[in-house]
Every structure is written in structure tokens, then in C-alpha cells.
Ligand code: C2E
Ligand code: CA
């Protein structure tokens with residue numbers, strides 16, 4: 425066993441070694457991040473193209489370490505998914521989104537708050553119960569909450585996923601498909617699930633103006649959404665040129681650095697108040 429261990433060791437290049445230890449660090453510290461209040465939900469504004477009206481926000485998870493450093497979600501969400509920590513973290517996100525939605529309502533801004541769900545969260549029973557629990561706990565109407573899932577979740581033909589979506593639909597919670605067009609090519613799931621909104625991935629927004637496909641894909645998505653009576657929201661809009669192109673194609677909503685970056689809640693509440701005053 426000792427020899428095997430030594431032999432194995434040779435496969436660990438310094439690079440692999442570094443990644444493995446980073447991962448171990450993330451695993452052991454992520455366990456405490458939730459308990460120690462190191463997680464924050466930031467909010468990125470979403471606007472109706474029509475009148476550039478603020479209509480909602482996407483809640484995006486942030487991990488702020490006590491030393492002030494921020495760890496982006498792309499780094500720790502995969503670890504949370506692998507370790508099962510995504511269950512308590514996802515539940516916290518749901519509760520936090522409802523708490524903030526209730527506060528916005530109290531301040532006179534009944535906005536739609538969207539959050540991201542991992543496939544892992546949907547493959548476990550009880551998600552619809554937790555959504556119902558948090559909505560009731562903060563007395564938030566279901567129509568103020570939107571859940572974003574990726575296409576892979578809808579390709580899962582388990583009864584669990586279908587049952588969960590049926591219940592969420594009954595409750596009146598909105599469902600959006602995130603990163604639409606980047607995942608699976610089969611669209612058959614659109615017949616099985618009620619979907620309220622397609623979020624057009626940033627890559628298609630970029631190609632609107634970089635001359636590659638001239639926005640053919642964005643145009644096709646918007647056309648399809650319209651005929652299926654779904655809304656469209658374009659993500660990662662950074663320029664007025666992109667905004668104009670999407671407006672011409674008939675896109676309903678816009679999210680991106682052009683109109684607002686993700687920001688801590690208090691900043692977002694002030695942002696919403698300024699928008700309402702315009
Ligand atoms: P996503 O859901 O596709 O979120 C959009 C990402 O694009 C966010 O990165 C956002 O900050 C960034 N973004 C927004 N506007 C622009 C823009 O104009 N230009 C550019 N270049 N980027 C823009 P972020 O916050 O780092 O989140 C990364 C991913 O982490 C998210 O991608 C989502 O998949 C995941 N994530 C974030 N919060 C949660 C969460 O609470 N639960 C789960 N399961 N996943 C989450
Ligand atoms: Ca998202």
C-alpha cells in the first residue's frame with residue numbers, strides 16, 4: 425500500500441496539487457460560510473425594454489470572507505453541489521430572496537425577484553414545500569418570485585421534477601430558463617413544462633453587434649418565444665448598440681452592466697427608489 429501511494433503521488437503535478445488543495449480549502453470553509461453569515465445575495469436590476477422601466481432583479485450569490493475577499497459563485501457553487509451543501513445554501517437563498525422581496529414591497533416597490541436553482545435542488549423532494557414556506561413566512565405573493573433553471577433540468581424526465589413544476593405552477597411562481605440556447609438542442613421540454621420566460625444568453629447578445637451571426641439566434645429565440653407566448657430577457661447587455669438591436673427584435677426585458685451591475689441589497693433598494701422617482 426505504501427508503494428502504491430508513492431506511485432500515485434507521481435501523478436500529481438504541482439498544478440493538480442494546487443487545484444486539489446484549493447478545493448479542499450473551499451469544502452471545509454464553505455461549511456462555515458453559511459453559519460458565519462458570510463453569504464450575501466446581491467441584486468442586478470432587470471428592465472422592461474418598453475420605457476426602460478425597472479421591473480425586477482436577479483439575486484446573485486456572493487461569499488464575502490471575513491478578510492474582505494470575495495469568492496465568486498462560479499468557484500464555490502460547483503463545490504456546494506458536489507458536497508450537498510447546495511441544499512442548505514439554496515434554501516437560504518430562497519428565504520433571503522423572499523425577505524428582500526417583502527422589504528421592497530413595504531417600500532413601495534413590488535418587483536419580481538428571480539433566483540437561480542441548481543439541478544441538484546430540483547432532484548430532491550421538498551423544493552415546492554420550501555418555496556411555499558418562505559413565501560408564507562414573509563407574506564410575499566407568489567407572482568413576485570421567479571425561479572431560474574437551466575435546460576438540463578427540464579430534460580430530466582423524472583416524475584419528481586414534473587411534480588415540482590406542476591406545484592410551483594399552481595402556486596403561481598414564475599419559471600425562467602437560464603442561458604437559453606447554450607444547452608440541449610431538443611426543445612421538446614417546452615411542451616411538457618410551463619415556462620414564462622427565456623433568458624437569452626450573453627453570448628448571443630454579444631454576437632448581435634460583433635458581426636458574427638448578426639443576431640440571427642437572438643432573433644430566432646425571440647420569434648419562438650412570442651409564438652409560444654413566453655417572455656424574453658436578454659442577459660449581459662453592455663452597450664446601447666446591443667440594447668437598440670434587442671429592442672428592434674422585440675425583446676421584452678434587458679439585464680446587464682449597461683443598466684446596472686449586481687449590488688448589495690441596500691444599494692439596490694436605493695436604486696429602486698431613484699428609478700421610481702424618475
Ligand atoms: P447566471 O445566472 O448566468 O448569472 C449571470 C452572470 O453574469 C452573473 O455572474 C452576473 O454578475 C454576470 N453579468 C451580469 N450582467 C453582465 C454583463 O453585462 N456583462 C458580463 N460580462 N457579465 C454580466 P455571477 O454573479 O458571477 O454568477 C455566475 C453564476 O453563478 C450565475 O450565472 C449562476 O449560474 C451561478 N449562481 C449565482 N448565484 C447563484 C445561486 O444563488 N444559486 C445557484 N445555484 N447558482 C448561482
Ligand atoms: Ca441566472
Ligand code: CA
Pocket residue numbers: 602603623625659
Ligand atoms: Ca444566465
Ligand code: CA
Pocket residue numbers: 603
Ligand atoms: Ca450562466
